[in-house]
Amino acid sequence: MTETTNDNELVRQFVNGSEAAFNKLALKYQQKIYWHARRMTGNHLDADEIVQEVLIVMYNKLKSFQFKSSLYTWVYKITSTRSINHLRRVKVKKFFSIDESNADVIKDVSDIVKNIEDKEILDRINKSLLKLPPKQREIFILRNFDELSYEEIAEITGKSVGGLKANYFHAVNKILELMSDE
């Protein structure tokens, strides 16, 4: 049984009332959702919030899933949209907030990456990623971390493959420039 067939079967079971089938789907995708959100937002707490939001959306919308695309591109689409919306909200909050330094300190305490060396690398990459515009960041993450093809990314973002490639080259170039500046 292929991965897509397996996913579709679980979706059907869930639509027919099996909560266990939803649990299996959630367990399968929760790490992918978390890490995508984590890289998009740059911190654990925001990523955690997005994971919960995505699971709620999955639970509520799976019943209307059309099986036209694969489930994992559908899940990435939700995660990506939620992450970008979250970034917009944060931007608006920061605009109106006087003290924003405290929030960042609190966010780091509950991080799930415990190894100091790993954390340093993660922070360095995150720092560069956060300097990219959200759309470029999204493509960079989907391509490099989630290892999706340009065609899959096009399906998720709704952009043409040519446009995506151009955006991706810009993103990589920007990160290489930032690495040179360090």
Added chain:
Amino acid sequence: MNKNNLKITEKIIQYTEGRMNNSEKIEFEQELSDSEELRKQLEKYLTLSGEIKKIKNFITDETYFASILPRFRINQEKQRKLKLIPGLALGAALAAAVILFFTITTTEISEIQNGDSLTFSETEIDSLIKNYPDYTLFEAENEDTYSEYVEDIFIDELNISAQSLDSLVLYSSYSSYLDLFTEISDEEADLIYKQVINKELF
């Protein structure tokens, strides 16, 4: 942004992703051996790719991932309860409205029964009076009936026996109670009533 750098980056990505055909690949490798800048850029790109690979294989706190689904289920239950609250509130409001409706309706019925807020036509009044058991009292024109009526009042309200009543001046002075009703004002009647009340009769 340097356009040349962007072009170099594009070539590096295509080369490392294996998207170049043979002739493009040979040409790029030739450029690599000729250009220090291209070599540096490729090196940076490979460093970045290496770091990305490293962070993909991080050891993370698995207890966090184990907690995601249970927390989702708890949140879901909370959401379900939150959805129930407006439903319960609506139910309570409806129940209150129903109770209020019945209270008002019952009050109106009792008011109707008391006759406080009724208006009747003349024929309705006649009909009601005729059907009233003591309507003869209102139609009575002879003084005996009034005398009996007043006597009853004396006996009931003043707690005076019929024999004691005979000795009262008030009772003997007026042969017709109809005259009594027309000749004295309400204030005078009240005054007399009070005097009778205060009088030591037995």
